[in-house]
Every structure is written in C-alpha cells, then in structure tokens.
Amino acid sequence: MLRFEQVTKSYSGGFVALDRVSFHLEKGEMAFLTGHSGAGKSTLLKLISLIERPTTGKVFINGVDLSRVNRGQVPYVRRDIGMIFQNHKLLMNHSVFDNVALPLVIEGFSGKDMTKRVHAALDKVGLLDKVRCLPHTLSGGEQQRVGIARAVVNRPPLLLADEPTGNLDPDLSKDIMNVFEAFNQVGVSVLIASHDLSLLARMRYRTLTLKNGRMINDGLTSFGADE
Amino acid sequence: MSILFQGRATGATAVKQSLWNRFVMFWVHHIRQAMTSLGEIWLTPASSLLTVAVLGVSLTLPVTLHLMVKNLQQVSSSIDQAAQISLFLKADTNETQIAELIALLQANPEVADVQFIDKGQALAEFTAESGFGDAFSYIEDNPLPHVMLVSPKNTSSVAASALLETLKQERYVELAKLDIGWLERLDAIVSLVRQVAMAVALLLMVAVLLVVGNTIRLMILTKKDEIEVMKLVGATNSYIQRPFLYTGIWLGFFGGILTFLIEEVLLWWLKHAIAGVTQLYDSTFSLQPLSLAELGYLLLVAVGLGFIGSLLAVRRNISQIEATGL
Numbered sequence: 001m002l003r004f005e006q007v008t009k010s011y012s013g014g015f016v017a018l019d020r021v022s023f024h025l026e027k028g029e030m031a032f033l034t035g036h037s038g039a040g041k042s043t044l045l046k047l048i049s050l051i052e053r054p055t056t057g058k059v060f061i062n063g064v065d066l067s068r069v070n071r072g073q074v075p076y077v078r079r080d081i082g083m084i085f086q087n088h089k090l091l092m093n094h095s096v097f098d099n100v101a102l103p104l105v106i107e108g109f110s111g112k113d114m115t116k117r118v119h120a121a122l123d124k125v126g127l128l129d130k131v132r133c134l135p136h137t138l139s140g141g142e143q144q145r146v147g148i149a150r151a152v153v154n155r156p157p158l159l160l161a162d163e164p165t166g167n168l169d170p171d172l173s174k175d176i177m178n179v180f181e182a183f184n185q186v187g188v189s190v191l192i193a194s195h196d197l198s199l200l201a202r203m204r205y206r207t208l209t210l211k212n213g214r215m216i217n218d219g220l221t222s223f224g225a226d227e
Numbered sequence: 228m229s230i231l232f233q234g235r236a237t238g239a240t241a242v243k244q245s246l247w248n249r250f251v252m253f254w255v256h257h258i259r260q261a262m263t264s265l266g267e268i269w270l271t272p273a274s275s276l277l278t279v280a281v282l283g284v285s286l287t288l289p290v291t292l293h294l295m296v297k298n299l300q301q302v303s304s305s306i307d308q309a310a311q312i313s314l315f316l317k318a319d320t321n322e323t324q325i326a327e328l329i330a331l332l333q334a335n336p337e338v339a340d341v342q343f344i345d346k347g348q349a350l351a352e353f354t355a356e357s358g359f360g361d362a363f364s365y366i367e368d369n370p371l372p373h374v375m376l377v378s379p380k381n382t383s384s385v386a387a388s389a390l391l392e393t394l395k396q397e398r399y400v401e402l403a404k405l406d407i408g409w410l411e412r413l414d415a416i417v418s419l420v421r422q423v424a425m426a427v428a429l430l431l432m433v434a435v436l437l438v439v440g441n442t443i444r445l446m447i448l449t450k451k452d453e454i455e456v457m458k459l460v461g462a463t464n465s466y467i468q469r470p471f472l473y474t475g476i477w478l479g480f481f482g483g484i485l486t487f488l489i490e491e492v493l494l495w496w497l498k499h500a501i502a503g504v505t506q507l508y509d510s511t512f513s514l515q516p517l518s519l520a521e522l523g524y525l526l527l528v529a530v531g532l533g534f535i536g537s538l539l540a541v542r543r544n545i546s547q548i549e550a551t552g553l
Contacts, residue, residue, distance in 0.1 A: 049459070051459075051549070051551065052245045062231050062232055063229050064230065064231050068231060072463075073230050075458070075461045075462060075463045075464075075466075076229065076461065076463075077230055077231055078458075078459065078460065078461035079229070079461035080230070081228055083459060083460070085459075089455075089456045089459060090456070091453055091456055092251045100461055102456075102457065103460045103461060106457070106460065106461055106466055107460045107461075108461075110252065110256065120504055122480075131518075133297065150460065157232055157235065171480075198294075
C-alpha cells in the first residue's frame with residue numbers, strides 16, 4: 001500500500017530530516033510511527049501527502065510513484081488519503097457539519113447524499129449530536145474527532161494521523177485509538193505518528209521508529225506485520 | 228477521478244446522475260457560490276463599500292466624458308442638417324444658362340433642393356437690411372453675383388464636401404462655398420475630447436483592476452488558514468479561487484450601479500445650468516442621458532474589470548499559499 005525506497009529529505013542549509021528511509025506498509029495494515037520530536041515523523045507524513053517532495057528516493061502509494069504526480073494532480077492524490085492533524089485544522093467559523101462535509105463538497109457532492117455521508121462519519125466518531133455546533137464550543141478531544149470524521153468521510157483507503165492524541169488525557173486517547181482500530185478493521189490502512197510510548201506499548205501494533213532521520217526499527221522483528 | 232487507486236469511484240461521479248441533472252446541478256452550484264460570495268461582501272461592509280466607492284468614482288469620469296462627447300456630437304450633427312452650398316455664378320451668366328444650370332442641379336441625385344437668388348433681388352434685400360441703402364445708389368452696376376443655394380441630400384459634412392467639389396466644376400460657377408470650417412473645428416474638438424476620454428478611461432480601468440486585485444488579495448490573505456485547510460483535504464486551485472472570482476464580479480457590478488447613480492445625480496445637477504446655456508443659443512438641444520444599452524455596456528465593463536482584477540489576484544496569490552499542514 002505504502003512503500004518508501006531509500007528516501008532522503010534534506011532541507012536547504014544541509015539539515016537532513018530523513019536519511020535513506022525504507023519501509024513497506026501492507027494494505028489493510030495499521031502501524032505507528034514514533035521517535036523524538038525532530039526525528040523526522042512529520043517530514044515522513046509530509047512526503048506521503050505531497051506537502052514536501054523527497055530529495056532522493058521514491059515513495060509509492062498503491063504502486064504509483066509519487067514523483068510522477070504533477071502539481072495539478074496533487075489535490076486528487078490528497079482526496080485518496082485521509083489526514084488527521086495534531087492541531088485539528090478545522091474551519092473555526094464553520095459548523096461541525098460544514099467541516100466534515102468539506103471534502104465531499106470539494107468533490108462535488110450535494111444534497112441528501114452528502115448529508116447521509118456526513119452523518120454516518122459523525123456517527124462513527126460519536127458526535128452526531130454536535131452536528132450544528134461551531135468547533136470552538138467543543139472540547140479538544142471532540143475537535144480531534146471532528147477532524148477524524150472529516151478524514152474518513154469520503155472513505156479513503158489510507159489514513160494518516162499526526163499526533164492524534166497529542167494533548168488528550170489517556171481515556172480520550174484510548175477512545176480515539178479505538179476509532180482508528182475500527183477503521184482498520186474494515187480494511188483501511190492506517191499510519192499514526194505518535195510519541196506517546198505508553199499508548200504504543202498498550203496497543204501492540206507494528207511500530208516504525210525514527211531517530212535523527214534514520215529508521216532504526218521498522219517493527220517487523222518485534223511484532224510482525226500481520227498483527 | 229482517482230490517481231492512486233484505479234477504479235476507486237470518488238466524488239459525485241460515483242453517484243449515477245443524468246446529464247440534465249448534472250447540468251442543473253452545475254448551475255445550482257454556481258448560483259449558490261455566487262450568493263455565498265455576495266453574503267461575504269455583506270459580512271465585511273466597510274472594506275467592500277470602500278472598494279465599490281472607488282470603482283464607482285473611477286468609472287464615473289470616463290462615463291461623464293463619454294456623455295459629453297455624445298452630446299457634443301448631437302449638437303454638431305443638428306447643425307450639420309442645415310448645411311447648404313452657396314454657388315456664386317459668373318457675372319456674365321444669362322437667364323437661359325441659369326435655367327439650364329437649375330435643371331441640371333435638380334436632376335442631380337445628390338441634391339435635395341435648389342434655391343435661386345437673382346442678383347437684383349439680392350441687392351434689394353441687402354440694401355434693405357444692411358443699412359447701406361443710400362450708398363448703393365451711387366453704384367452703377369450691381370456688384371453682386373447670382374447665387375444658388377443647394378441643399379445636399381446627404382447632410383453629413385463629408386458628403387457635402389464631396390458634392391461641393393463636383394459643383395465647383397460646373398461651367399457657370401465662379402465660386403462654390405460650403406461653410407463647414409467651424410463645423411470641422413467642432414468635429415476636431417469632439418474627436419479630441421473623445422481621445423482624451425479613451426485615454427482617461429484606459430488609465431482608470433487599470434486603476435480599477437488594481438483596486439479590485441488588491442481587495443481580493445487582502446481577502447485571500449485573511450482567509451489563508453482556511454485556504455490551507457482546503458488544500459490539505461484536496462481542493463484544487465480552481466475550486467478555491469471560484470468564490471473570490473465571484474466576489475470580484477459582485478464588486479464590479481455594484482461599482483457599475485454606483486457609477487450609474489452618480490451619473491444620474493450629476494446630470495440632474497447640471498441640467499439647469501446646461502438649459503441656461505442652450506436657451507441663450509435658442510437651441511432645441513436636450514441633454515441625452517445614458518441609454519439602456521449604454522448602461523448595459525457600463526455594467527458589462529465593470530463586471531469584466533472586477534472579474535479580471537480578481538483573476539489576476541487569485542492567479543498570483545492562491546497558488547502561493549502552500550499547505551504546510553501537519
């Protein structure tokens with residue numbers, strides 16, 4: 001599903017964020033990406049979502065070489081990837097409904113079909129009763145779940161999450177992880193960047209570990225790819 | 228269209244819809260976006276009003292100049308109607324020759340009317356009206372020539388001049404005169420004003436483009452976060468820029484309406500002053516306001532400028548905002 005081949009990303013000034021990283025995430029697999037801050041987690045996610053391009057090496061999604069995707073095609077690639085952000089990235093002056101509906105509106109949905117899908121996505125994250133609220137009236141955990149609902153509303157085959165439990169208490173974190181597991185169980189590939197080691201230990205999924213831009217452990221030896 | 232996953236149905240195309248349905252939805256979608264943009268203008272009344280005011284005032288000047296040219300042309304053409312060619316005949320022309328010439332002129336398809344003034348009749352008139360009555364009695368011969376007043380069928384100055392040239396060639400004609408010198412001067416002035424109007428209009432149109440462009444640019448900057456989020460969830464540039472284009476169109480439209488209103492007030496204000504001048508010249512001149520067609524053109528130009536101005540702004544600014552995400 002997602003394959004990195006000897007990917008290096010260096011920024012101007014010589015800082016190397018990723019150094020010859022290779023790994024392969026299978027279709028329908030769920031994995032964690034961990035490491036200290038500055039280890040390259042965010043850079044790795046940015047390369048997948050085409051916010052950045054690798055300096056050398058190649059990234060494949062479903063066998064498609066991302067270096068062959070031109071600027072005009074980037075939006076279409078992003079529609080196939082559900083992305084969840086640490087700071088939620090919600091539109092603060094639009095209702096929860098509008099926020100979740102955004103990817104659908106962009107793809108040209110409207111009317112009943114859109115409403116049905118938005119309600120289904122909000123139902124999955126348990127926020128159906130907040131559909132008319134504005135994001136700033138919600139708690140941090142609820143905002144994060146709105147972000148998740150937006151990421152899954154057009155049923156992407158690949159889900160990326162950057163510190164989805166960043167500043168949530170352990171109970172809320174567990175709830176959110178359960179939501180991810182539920183999506184994974186219906187066949188969605190999930191990659192979650194997190195430095196919450198205790199959470200990772202509890203979840204027992206494959207864990208990719210980055211340190212100073214290098215992949216020091218791709219988790220295959222400790223847990224096994226099919227878990 | 229999915230690039231990564233062949234066969235993954237995405238978007239509204241995933242739902243089977245008839246062609247007619249899609250056609251209707253296309254327009255519904257656009258009208259909805261236009262209305263949303265209108266609503267956003269409403270939400271920021273201060274800056275929108277300022278922009279509309281600048282547009283309105285900027286467009287008023289060229290429109291006023293246009294009206295000036297239009298009304299001057301009306302004046303010059305109404306005088307053109309009276310254009311007459313005076314043919315002064317050679318002194319030794321006898322009556323049969325005169326009759327021959329009159330017949331010839333009347334047969335000319337370019338000539339509407341011929342009026343013959345006998346030199347005796349002319350002298351009598353002149354003696355009566357000029358006040359030199361006594362002086363003329365000392366002159367033995369009548370110094371005045373026979374005169375024919377020829378009214379051309381086509382009264383435009385160009386056609387009248389052409390007729391003048393042919394009539395000059397007539398055998399018994401000593402001198403042919405068409406008093407269009409001052410008409411030509413008026414025409415020259417009108418065309419000068421028209422050129423000035425064009426230049427001013429061009430400059431002010433550029434100003435309008437810049438003003439709209441700058442307004443839209445500021446709007447884009449205040450919505451930077453929102454645009455970033457939209458890019459992150461897969462919005463194309465053309466999707467993001469559409470509401471801004473509609474905003475530009477609305478700004479242009481309201482600017483055009485404001486121009487029309489200012490123009491009407493201006494005309495109403497100037498009406499009496501102009502009436503005073505035209506009364507002195509005993510003229511039937513009436514001030515021509517903007518016609519409906521001209522109002523249509525004005526709105527079209529204003530909307531066009533709003534659209535182009537916003538297009539320039541979005542082309543530059545929206546692709547520059549890159550999703551930084553994560």
